Each structure stands twice: as C-alpha cells, then as structure tokens.
Amino acid sequence: MTVPTALPAGTHSRTVTTTMSGRELRLFFGAVLPHASTDDTLPPITMLTLDVAGGVLHALATDRYTLGIARHPLPSGTPGAFTLGVPAAAVRAVISHIKLRASVELTLSAEALTIDQFDPQVRYHLPASDARPVLPDWRTWLAERLTATPEPVLTAARGIVLNPTYLARFRSAPRDGLGIEMRPAGRCMVITCGTHFLGLVMPMDLSKVHAEAPDPLTGWLPTPPSSRQNAA
Known part of the structure; x- marks a missing residue:
C-alpha cells in the first residue's frame, strides 16, 4: 500500500483542483472503492483510476466481477485531460480520516493526487502508480x-x-x-x-x-x- 507522504517542495505540474466537503469526498470515493480488488498479485485491478476530461472528474474501480464509476463536476472552464491510478487501499485509508464536515480540496495531475483537509489542516499526497490502467479506454x-x-x-x-x-x-x-x-x-x-x-x-x-x-x-x-x- 502506498503510504501518504509530504508533498515534495518545488514540484510543478499541470494540475486540476476542485473542492468539496468531507462528506461529499467520502460518498464520491466510497461509491467505487468496494469494486477494487485486494489481490496484490494483480496490481491493475487494485487501483482506483481517476480520469479528468471535459470538465468532469471520474473515479473508476473494477475487479472484473463488478465495476463502479462515479463522477463529480469540476469548476467551470477547468482545462486538462489526463488519467492517473492510485492504490485503492491508500485512498480508503485516507478517506477514513477525513472529517465529514471539513472542507476538502483535491489537486490532481498525471503524477499524483493530493487531498488537503482544512480545519483541522492535514495533507495527503498519493503518487500515481506505474501500473497500467485496467481499462485505459x-x-x-x-x-x-x-x-x-x-x-x-x-x-x-x-x-x-x-x-x-x-x-x-x-x-x-x-x-x-x-x-x-x-x-x-x-x-x-x-x-x-x-x-x-x-x-x-x-x-x-x-x-x-x-x-x-x-x-x-x-x-x-x-x-x-x-x-x-x-x-x-
């Protein structure tokens, strides 16, 4: 499992940012995480795929028996189109610590997912996996x-x-x-x-x-x- 780490200083990349409440974050990721596999011998199906395109953020997980996709609108005019995969187990661990009433900011790039919780302020940084997405298209x-x-x-x-x-x-x-x-x-x-x-x-x-x-x-x-x- 990828352990959340501090965001490296001086890191620059084209990013997309969106905000939501802790409750919305839990609902968004919680809808798809049950569909990710826990079989570490097949890394692609243990991943949560995050897809940014057309002003919408999609989260997808599948173990080939079931599949779940959730979507969340991004701020109007959000540019960019990219996909990244992060270990579902790491995301599950992070959202278990997110307060329901907290304000949360997600920052995504092709290299990582960063989740900032405010009040109390905590940052979680999940680097993108090298595993090929199970469903690239x-x-x-x-x-x-x-x-x-x-x-x-x-x-x-x-x-x-x-x-x-x-x-x-x-x-x-x-x-x-x-x-x-x-x-x-x-x-x-x-x-x-x-x-x-x-x-x-x-x-x-x-x-x-x-x-x-x-x-x-x-x-x-x-x-x-x-x-x-x-x-x-």
Whole structure:
C-alpha cells in the first residue's frame, strides 16, 4: 500500500483542483472503492483510476466481477485531460480520516493526487502508480457493452441470478435517498443511481443447473382458480 507522504517542495505540474466537503469526498470515493480488488498479485485491478476530461472528474474501480464509476463536476472552464491510478487501499485509508464536515480540496495531475483537509489542516499526497490502467479506454469499452443486445443469461425464463456478495458492493452508490436502477445489456447487468453513478455486475450462469432443477416458485403459491378450471 502506498503510504501518504509530504508533498515534495518545488514540484510543478499541470494540475486540476476542485473542492468539496468531507462528506461529499467520502460518498464520491466510497461509491467505487468496494469494486477494487485486494489481490496484490494483480496490481491493475487494485487501483482506483481517476480520469479528468471535459470538465468532469471520474473515479473508476473494477475487479472484473463488478465495476463502479462515479463522477463529480469540476469548476467551470477547468482545462486538462489526463488519467492517473492510485492504490485503492491508500485512498480508503485516507478517506477514513477525513472529517465529514471539513472542507476538502483535491489537486490532481498525471503524477499524483493530493487531498488537503482544512480545519483541522492535514495533507495527503498519493503518487500515481506505474501500473497500467485496467481499462485505459474505458469509455469505448463501456459503450460497446451498454449498447449490446442482452444475451440468454439475462433473458432466461427463470430470471437473472446475481451473487449477493457482489450485489452488496452497490449499497454505497446511493445518496440523498436515491435508489438504484438495473437493466440488462450484453452479458452484464447495468446499475445506475441518479446521474452520479454507473456500474456493472456479472450474472451467474446457472442454465445447466436450472435445466435439471425444479422452479424455486413451485409449492409457494396455490394454483389460481382459472388454472384449475382449465385443467378440468
């Protein structure tokens, strides 16, 4: 895990700066951190990708079973377009110390993420990782999947099977009382919450098991009267 260090004196780089409250920071990063892997043998999927483009900051994490993306608008007229990756574990450790009511300033460049908390004043500096982003062209990758026709694993008569452990990762996405919406696309379920979060979860393919097992609804409900009359 990368340990926060003091910002080196004399460091200069094209940077983007945005401010938010401690609560907003926790919600922003907290929505995507559950999707990062903890398997240190595969560094790219343990990273939190931060993407600056078009006046919007995106945060993305995936362990290839689920994916989460959150976005936050940058100040009007913010220039720049770059991507950096920082260890998700380091970000998780930092935000656990951020006070909910504190004012926070994020400074991003291709080289590092710096988080300044005011009152009390603390600075955290996370250098960018050398690991290649797991999804370097995530917009194109995502568009291809979101526009794909749902495959049989998502359209079977028995419905969709989701791993509850993976589904639970999305409980951090909602804010301000919003619910999550789900829809099928290609081989995955697309999960959105308001306009600030988008995610994917892979379903479990139990088609062979379903072919040999009875419908789980069998025996739960009585036979409707109309069905008994038709059978007679």
